[in-house]
Amino acid sequence: MLIAFALPAHAGPFEDGVAKFANDDFSDTEEAIGVVASSGNKLAFPIISALQDGRLMADPDSKKVYVTGTDGKSIDAATGEAVASVPDSASAVRLNNRLRRSVDAAIGSLTLQSPDVGTRLQAAQSVFKSHEETALEAVDAALAKESNRSVKAALGEARAAILLFKSDATEVEKLDAVATLKGRGDQEALALLTGMGDQPASVTKAATSAIGSIQSSLAVWSMVQNAWYGLSLGSVLLLAAIGLAITFGVMGVINMAHGEMVMIGAYTTFVVQEVIRTRYPALFDYSLLIAVPLAFVVAGAIGVLIERSIIRFLYGRPLETLLATWGLSLVLQQAVRTMFGPTNREVGNPSWMSGAFELGQITITYNRLWILCFTLAVFAILLAMLRYTALGLEMRAVTQNRRMAASMGIATSRVDALTFGLGSGIAGIAGVALSQIDNVSPNLGQSYIIDSFMVVVFGGVGNLWGTLVGAFTLGIANKFLEPVAGAVLGKIAILVLIILFIQKRPRGLFALKGRAVEA
Amino acid sequence: MTPHMLTRSLDRGATIFLAVVAACGILIPLSNLLLPAGSFLQVPTYLVALWGKYVCYAILALAIDLIWGYCGILSLGHGAFFALGGYAMGMYLMRQIGTRGVYGNPILPDFMVFLNYSKLPWYWYGFDMFWFAALMVLVVPGLLAFCFGWLAFRSRVTGVYLSIITQAMTYALLLAFFRNDFGFGGNNGLTDFKDILGFNVQAEGTRAALFALSCLALIIGFLICRAIVSSKLGKVLIAVRDAESRTRFLGYRVESYKLFVFTVSACMAGVAGALYVPQVGIINPSEFAPGNSIEAVIWVAVGGRGTLVGAALGAVVVNYAKTFFTSGVLAPYWLFMLGALFILVTLLLPKGIVGTFNAWWDQSKEKRDAATMASAAAEDGVTEPKMAE
Numbered sequence: 001m002l003i004a005f006a007l008p009a010h011a012g013p014f015e016d017g018v019a020k021f022a023n024d025d026f027s028d029t030e031e032a033i034g035v036v037a038s039s040g041n042k043l044a045f046p047i048i049s050a051l052q053d054g055r056l057m058a059d060p061d062s063k064k065v066y067v068t069g070t071d072g073k074s075i076d077a078a079t080g081e082a083v084a085s086v087p088d089s090a091s092a093v094r095l096n097n098r099l100r101r102s103v104d105a106a107i108g109s110l111t112l113q114s115p116d117v118g119t120r121l122q123a124a125q126s127v128f129k130s131h132e133e134t135a136l137e138a139v140d141a142a143l144a145k146e147s148n149r150s151v152k153a154a155l156g157e158a159r160a161a162i163l164l165f166k167s168d169a170t171e172v173e174k175l176d177a178v179a180t181l182k183g184r185g186d187q188e189a190l191a192l193l194t195g196m197g198d199q200p201a202s203v204t205k206a207a208t209s210a211i212g213s214i215q216s217s218l219a220v221w222s223m224v225q226n227a228w229y230g231l232s233l234g235s236v237l238l239l240a241a242i243g244l245a246i247t248f249g250v251m252g253v254i255n256m257a258h259g260e261m262v263m264i265g266a267y268t269t270f271v272v273q274e275v276i277r278t279r280y281p282a283l284f285d286y287s288l289l290i291a292v293p294l295a296f297v298v299a300g301a302i303g304v305l306i307e308r309s310i311i312r313f314l315y316g317r318p319l320e321t322l323l324a325t326w327g328l329s330l331v332l333q334q335a336v337r338t339m340f341g342p343t344n345r346e347v348g349n350p351s352w353m354s355g356a357f358e359l360g361q362i363t364i365t366y367n368r369l370w371i372l373c374f375t376l377a378v379f380a381i382l383l384a385m386l387r388y389t390a391l392g393l394e395m396r397a398v399t400q401n402r403r404m405a406a407s408m409g410i411a412t413s414r415v416d417a418l419t420f421g422l423g424s425g426i427a428g429i430a431g432v433a434l435s436q437i438d439n440v441s442p443n444l445g446q447s448y449i450i451d452s453f454m455v456v457v458f459g460g461v462g463n464l465w466g467t468l469v470g471a472f473t474l475g476i477a478n479k480f481l482e483p484v485a486g487a488v489l490g491k492i493a494i495l496v497l498i499i500l501f502i503q504k505r506p507r508g509l510f511a512l513k514g515r516a517v518e519a
Numbered sequence: 520m521t522p523h524m525l526t527r528s529l530d531r532g533a534t535i536f537l538a539v540v541a542a543c544g545i546l547i548p549l550s551n552l553l554l555p556a557g558s559f560l561q562v563p564t565y566l567v568a569l570w571g572k573y574v575c576y577a578i579l580a581l582a583i584d585l586i587w588g589y590c591g592i593l594s595l596g597h598g599a600f601f602a603l604g605g606y607a608m609g610m611y612l613m614r615q616i617g618t619r620g621v622y623g624n625p626i627l628p629d630f631m632v633f634l635n636y637s638k639l640p641w642y643w644y645g646f647d648m649f650w651f652a653a654l655m656v657l658v659v660p661g662l663l664a665f666c667f668g669w670l671a672f673r674s675r676v677t678g679v680y681l682s683i684i685t686q687a688m689t690y691a692l693l694l695a696f697f698r699n700d701f702g703f704g705g706n707n708g709l710t711d712f713k714d715i716l717g718f719n720v721q722a723e724g725t726r727a728a729l730f731a732l733s734c735l736a737l738i739i740g741f742l743i744c745r746a747i748v749s750s751k752l753g754k755v756l757i758a759v760r761d762a763e764s765r766t767r768f769l770g771y772r773v774e775s776y777k778l779f780v781f782t783v784s785a786c787m788a789g790v791a792g793a794l795y796v797p798q799v800g801i802i803n804p805s806e807f808a809p810g811n812s813i814e815a816v817i818w819v820a821v822g823g824r825g826t827l828v829g830a831a832l833g834a835v836v837v838n839y840a841k842t843f844f845t846s847g848v849l850a851p852y853w854l855f856m857l858g859a860l861f862i863l864v865t866l867l868l869p870k871g872i873v874g875t876f877n878a879w880w881d882q883s884k885e886k887r888d889a890a891t892m893a894s895a896a897a898e899d900g901v902t903e904p905k906m907a908e
Contacts, residue, residue, distance in 0.1 A: 254679050313866055318679045319593045320865040323820060326813050327861020334854035450690050450809065453683050488694050495691040499667075499684050503674040 014039040018047065018078045021065045021093050022058035029093060030102055034134055037106035043067075043080050045110045050077075051093055052103050059090040066090060105132035112142035117151060124154035129188070131161035157184050164196050174203045182210035186361055190214045221361035226479045232368040234475025235375040236437070238468060239430040240448040241455035242379060245467040246423035248456055250399050253311055253420065254322040257329040258452060259445025260336075261424045264302060265295035265431020266440045267336060270345045285350040288432060295428035303424025307417045315416075329445070337442040347435040371433050378429060383464060395419050399462070454498050460508030470509060474498075532873070533745060536828045537738055543570075544734025548727035564723050567730050569842065571798040573835045574733040578740050578791035580818045580834035581827060582784040585744050587816065588825030589753060590780050591760035593678075596685030597788050598812035599692050600660035602802065604789025606696075607659055609709035609802040610643060611652030612720070616713050629711070630704045640702045649716055656793040657786045664785030665778065672774035672781070677763065686809045693807035708803025715797050726798065733794045737831065740787050744827050747780065756780055814857075820864050823871025832873060 017035025020028045033051070036044050050056040050067040056077065057066045065077040066086045074086050095103065108130060111123035120142070127135045139159050146152045160177035163169045169177075181189040193207050193214070240262060247255045269291040276283050276290075283290075306328065314321040349367060356365040386392035397405040398415045406412045431444070438444060451474075459470025474494060481490035502508075547562050547570065554561035579601050586592040613628040622632040626639055645651040667688060671681055699705035718725040747753050758766040759773050767773045796802045805811075815834075822833020837860070844853045868875055 254682075310862060310866065317865075319682065320869065322593070322595075322679060322682060323813070323817060324862045324865040327817070327858040327865075329858070330854045330861070331858035334851075334858065338851065450687060454687060457680060457683055488698055492691045492694050495687045495694075499687055499691075500670070502676055502680060502684055503670040506674055506676045506680060 014041050015078045018065050019063045021051075021056060021077070022060055022063045024058070024060055024094070026094075026096055026099060029095070030099055033099070033102050033106050037110060037134070038137060043077065045107075046075075047077050048103060048106045048110060051095070052100075052107065054092045054095075056093045057086045057090040058093050059087050061089050062087070064090075065093075101130060102132065102134065105130045105135045108132075108135060108138075110138075112138055112155070113145065117148050120146070120148070120151045121154055124151060124158050127158040128154065128161050131158070131165050131192070133162060133166050136162045136166070156180055157189075161192055164192060171200050171202060174199065175206055178203060178206045178210050182213060185214045185217050187218065190218065218361070222483075224360070225362045226483065227476060228362060228364065230476030230479035231372060231472065232475070233479055234472035235368075235372040236434065237451055237455050237475050238379065238471035239371070239375045239433055240427075241452040241459075241467055241471055242375075242382065242464075243423040243425075243427035243430060244452045244456050245459075245464055246382075246426065247420055248453070248461065250395065250462060251416065251419055251423070252318065252399075252461075253315075254318055254325065255311075255420075255423070256322055256326040256449065257306070257332060257445075258325075258424075258427055259447075259449035260329045260332040261299045261303060261427035261445070262431040262434060262448055263336060263440075263442065263445040264299050264332070265291075265428030266347070266435035266438075266444055267340060267345070267431070268295040268298050268428065269432045269435045270340070270347050270440055273347055284348070285352060287348075288350060288353075288436075291432045292429055295432045296425040299428025299431070300421040300425030303427075304417050304421035306424070307420035311420065312413065312416065329449075333442045333445070340442070342442060344439040344441045347440050349436055353436060367436050371436065374433055378426065379464070379468060382426065386464070391415075391418060395422075454495070457502060457508055458498055460510035463508075463510045466508055466510035473509075532826075532828050532877070533741070536831070537741065540574075540734050540737055540741075540831075544731045544738070548731045551727050552723065564726055567723075567726050568798050571726070571730040571733050572795060573838050574730070574737050575791045575795035575798070576815070576818065576834040576838055577831035578733070578737050578794070579788050579815055580822065580830040581737070581740050581744055582787035582791065583815055584819045584822075584824055584827055584830035585747065585787070586780055586784045587819060588827070588830070589748050589760060590756045590777055591763070592777060592781060593682045593816065594685045594781075594784075595682045595809060595812050595816065596687075596689035597784070597815055598809075599685075599689035599807055600664060600785040600788035601792035601795070601815075602692070602696075602804075602806035603660045603663065604656045604792030605796040605802040605806060606703060606709065606792075607646075607652055607655040607789070608793035608796045609712075610646040610655075610703075611649060612712040612715060612797060613709050614643070614647040615715065616711065619713055620711070628704070628709070630707065630709075631702075634699055634705075636702075642702065653793070656789050660785040660789035660792075661782050664782045668778045668781040672777045675774075686812070689807050689812055690809050693804055693809070696804035696807060704803070706804065708801060709796075710801040710803070712797065712800060720797050720800065729794065729798050733798070736790055736794055740790070741827060741831070743783070743787075747783070748827070752776065752779075817857075817861050817864070819871075821860065821868075821871055823874030823877075826871065826873040826877065829871050829873030833871060836872075 013035055017032045017039065020032035020035070023029075033048065036047055046067050047056060047065075053070075055068045055070070057068055057074070059065070064087075066074045066083060067077050068074045068086060074083050075081060076083050104126065108123045108126040111119050112127070114120050114123065124139075124142075127139060136159070139155055139162065143152065143155045143159065146155055157180055160180035163173045163177040164181070178193065181193055190211060193211050196207065199207065240259075243261065244255065244258050247253050247258065269288065272291040272294060273284070273287045276287050306325075310324055310328065311321060314324060353367045353370055356363050358364075386396060394405070394410050394415045395418075397408070397410055398412050398419075402412055405415075434444070434448075438447075455470045455474055456467055458474060459466030459468070477497075478490055478494050481493055484490070485493055547567060550560055551562045551564060551567050556563075579597065582600075583594065583597050586594060616628065618625050620629040620632075622629055624632050627636055631639070646655070667685075671684065676684065695701055696703055696708075697706055703709065712720045714720065715725065715729075718728075748756065755766065755771055755776050758769075758771070759776055763773055792802075792806075814837075818834040818837045819830045820833070821837055822831065823829030837857075841853065841857070844850065844856060849856075864871070870878060
């Protein structure tokens with residue numbers, strides 16, 4: 001058989017088809033694509049993919065066609081024999097847009113029977129997208145052999161898409177196709193159903209009802225998607241605000257340099273990754289695990305230093321504290337700018353944080369998911385710390401009644417310093433997480449400071465649960481407003497709503513009651 | 520304003536201040552226009568524009584001192600009122616360009632032609648008339664402050680909460696004005712001005728006149744503030760600052776007093792912005808940045824809150840320092856200095872320059888008086904409000 005194929009004479013339909021590429025005529029080329037793709041010849045895939053990349057050379061004089069490989073070696077397309085060089089008279093076979101679609105479809109059907117499951121699935125999906133009638137046979141053939149469930153489903157959908165657009169398909173086949181597409185139920189199925197053109201009455205009716213049900217399910221999914229984005233944004237807000245909830249909420253200190261503690265955490269991550277990159281590249285996946293405690297210590301230590309050197313002189317003068325810490329934030333930003341440069345520094349994602357997975361109709365990225373989990377973990381640990389440790393008890397005592405706590409033998413100034421250090425340290429941890437989704441630049445903290453204050457004020461000062469609820473409410477509200485009003489208007493609307501909300505409830509969602517309010 | 524009120528409201532510091540501002544307002548433009556260029560005493564035009572900018576900042580600082588120093592309202596959003604006044608003036612200046620723009624459209628400003636506006640948005644109507652624009656300079660910031668203050672003060676939003684929501688207000692406006700479809704030129708703002716009231720904005724004479732006008736506005740603003748704080752109303756404001764609840768229990772409608780002074784202050788900031796824009800030649804959304812408003816607060820803190828003179832002085836001193844340091848080799852360290860200024864002033868100089876000087880002066884005067892007349896010190900009237908936290 002091989003010898004027969006190798007004969008230079010025009011021995012079969014495959015060779016005839018290949019020769020047609022040399023005619024430099026678009027309709028001949030289309031025929032040739034059809035013949036080659038359905039031939040089952042092992043050369044079919046290299047030929048078609050060469051055609052797609054403009055590597056298929058045809059010589060109009062000798063009617064010979066050559067495939068130039070990406071490595072520069074060439075073979076005769078009809079026989080597969082290596083040739084020394086392509087003649088100068090040969091030129092690349094030209095394509096137009098219509099042909100490109102046929103080429104895509106041909107490649108799709110050629111890879112339908114690849115041994116690799118992923119390739120088969122991709123091929124089935126590309127046939128679904130192109131839904132070229134010519135691919136029907138290939139899909140049927142592949143469907144008969146297919147054993148993998150998800151590939152089989154994808155093939156079924158591809159077949160349905162083809163049948164829906166095939167003018168001579170029977171009504172029963174088309175009704176089946178509509179039902180299959182309805183089962184798929186995503187944006188693409190919707191696009192196929194709405195754009196299918198003239199159909200028998202029963203099919204149109206079925207399609208209309210399918211479109212309705214797909215649209216309503218898509219609406220639900222888009223709600224789910226918005227809710228997920230909202231949760232994700234909420235977790236970021238919570239992470240940025242949680243340290244502030246301690247310093248502002250529990251201690252009553254307005255720390256405008258809070259954002260800079262977040263920035264310091266992010267830069268700590270950068271430094272850790274730099275060291276790992278240059279010294280121990282194998283540890284890269286653990287870089288964040290190393291950075292978290294380090295960022296806590298660095299930011300926490302700076303926090304204690306700030307409390308001891310500036311803030312302790314300003315207790316009871318909240319407006320002055322605000323100004324002093326604002327000045328501090330300028331100094332810290334400029335210090336980082338001087339040390340690391342004004343541009344963004346690159347912080348990489350470890351492998352377990354990159355990528356995404358599909359859940360129904362929505363895509364969930366791992367880094368967002370991890371950040372959500374991480375935020376909740378930090379929140380839980382903090383809550384437990386305040387509730388069950390001696391330090392937490394002392395902190396609560398000092399914030400509730402400073403003089404009484406002092407009389408009971410608590411070293412209040414030490415507790416102040418530690419509380420402020422704790423809040424700053426948590427901001428540093430937030431910086432580690434935010435370095436994964438945001439640009440690490442000296443301005444990183446600035447972009448979070450107003451949002452963080454909004455969260456704490458909205459949730460209610462002095463209440464960690466309020467901060468949690470506030471962050472997720474704002475996050476979700478923001479993401480639900482975004483599709484309606486646009487990103488910027490949505491944000492403005494949220495700010496205006498918070499301003500109005502504070503008028504109604506000046507102490508936030510979960511206000512402290514009793515004497516502490518006026519203190 | 521009765522002459523009696525005027526004389527009562529002026530003490531020695533205020534008189535010196537007014538004399539200095541008036542002298543600057545007259546002498547600097549005259550020296551710029553009449554003396555030959557390059558002469559030792561001639562003030563170059565760029566300096567006139569620069570000092571004009573400082574005077575506008577001084578008016579803004581005065582506005583902040585009025586509410587912060589005398590009523591305890593720390594607004595971190597006063598830059599918004601300043602910028603709104605500036606935009607109102609900028610809209611007038613844009614309409615005056617007429618057909619001299621790049622696209623030569625007689626009605627639409629260049630950026631609108633560029634953004635495919637078919638007709639002028641309704642809120643641009645009337646800005647071709649100066650009196651209307653001048654009115655809007657007062658009305659827009661005043662109205663925003665009135666609505667904002669009415670909501671905030673009535674529901675007793677005070678202290679840092681108020682500071683934070685004023686900051687949110689200016690941040691929201693910043694985001695809004697950055698949008699192209701908001702109709703105010705988006706990111707680029709309004710610029711490329713040609714005429715104001717028929718005079719070329721770039722001309723030396725116009726600049727000198729604008730400088731003189733800014734000084735005049737500073738004097739008028741100062742007199743208004745003095746009149747307010749030295750009246751009976753001003754005493755109530757100080758009471759609100761020092762003990763808000765107690766003032767309320769004494770029967771005063773605290774929120775009305777606050778609302779009044781907040782609105783007046785916003786109008787002043789608007790005027791400052793309106794005078795600022797023709798002198799610097801541009802207004803863009805970055806004027807709304809929360810950082811600008813906080814910087815304006817620190818001018819007041821440096822000069823001395825609750826002194827009025829100190830606020831204006833602080834604005835000029837800090838901005839002169841900013842110009843001086845950001846133009847030289849020390850430019851990378853300016854933010855360190857500004858940050859350190861914030862920290863050191865709040866920690867070491869809570870009364871500011873003028874407040875500290877006054878305290879020192881009073882003390883030394885007291886000593887001198889005590890030396891001569893042992894019993895006279897007890898009768899000392901309150902001329903400067905005492906800081907109390």
